[in-house]
Amino acid sequence: MMPAKLSVAIRHQFPGFTLDAAFDAPAGLTALFGQSGSGKTTIVNAVAGLMRPQQGRIEADGLILSDSRSGRFLPPHRRGVGYVFQEARLFPHLTVRQNLLYGRWFSGRDGADLSRIVDLLGIGHLLKRRPAALSGGERQRVAIGRAILSNPRFLLMDEPLAALDDSRKAEILPYLERLRDEAGLPILYVSHSAPEVARLATTIVLIGDGRVVAAGPAARILSDPATAPALGVAEAGAILPARVEALEPDGLMRLTCAAGPVWLSAQEGLVPGTSLRLRILARDVMLARHRPEQVSALNILPVTVRDMAPDGDSGMLVRLDAGAEALLARITRRSVQGLDLQPGQPVFAVLKAVSVAPGSVGKGSVS
Structure with a gap:
């Protein structure tokens, strides 16, 4: 059963920078929005288990992923996380079909139905190709499919469109919308593109200098004059x-x-x-x-x-x-x-x- 909410409350001191963030990510697509260096990727890495916060607690619908008080810290492979990076990171020697099935094999669990995910992401005609024969947008769609087929509790996406040009972004955005609406997975999505966030997000968490500036439903955050400086006045x-x-x-x-x-x-x-x-x-x-x-x-x-x-x-x-x-x-x-x-x-x-x-x-x- 998929989690209804991801709760994050963490604090970590770096040289010259303090991350101190707390928010809830309900079902749907929650966008972590902010300028480069504001702490977005660090938050996602903490959720994934790639870094251990000095203080705080991370919980996914009752499953405690990290808790500094009790000392609990689940390693990444036990968290049930699907992580999509800026680069697709596909195995070049495997076909698209083999890359997709790798996620299911690695998890050791039966994940989502392959044919359903292939249809959802529009990659049925690519199954026999290898990554070198794919466009950037196609590679990202395959990477997303591989993450979903690992049967994750939630999906983490760290600026998955950042490495794509405008035409490739336009190609993949409709599939991200379908993923948000049809996959049934809570998604934590990192971006510093206001148009991208406005199009995709159901919830927005504004991050500035390691802290949560504002958080809530996308429609409310985008239309609030108080958040305009963080969003950029031109994008308000x-x-x-x-x-x-x-x-x-x-x-x-x-x-x-x-x-x-x-x-x-x-x-x-x-x-x-x-x-x-x-x-x-x-x-x-x-x-x-x-x-x-x-x-x-x-x-x-x-x-x-x-x-x-x-x-x-x-x-x-x-x-x-x-x-x-x-x-x-x-x-x-x-x-x-x-x-x-x-x-x-x-x-x-x-x-x-x-x-x-x-x-x-x-x-x-x-x-």
């Missing part, structure tokens, strides 16, 4: 769950989200009934006191001002209630004064651009 925004309702005759598709309908250019693979995420950057949201008339923008949502926070010398981040979800707008202080914005005030959010992250990525701006 929100994610809204949405559903494709109809494909229009003029080439647009109509989606529904908590705040109302959204129109985007139709994209291959998106049919009525498809669930997806809309990513809306704060810089792509304009505000109006009254619903704009005779403008080119189609996506205008009624929202309510929740709160505001300063953004540098001249800017403000305005958090908005959009139905049961939240939006974030980045505007100037002068605009706040001109609109006389106050918490609780109804306004309209004009969306200049919306990114779509279903099983395949797309980006559209309808105006």
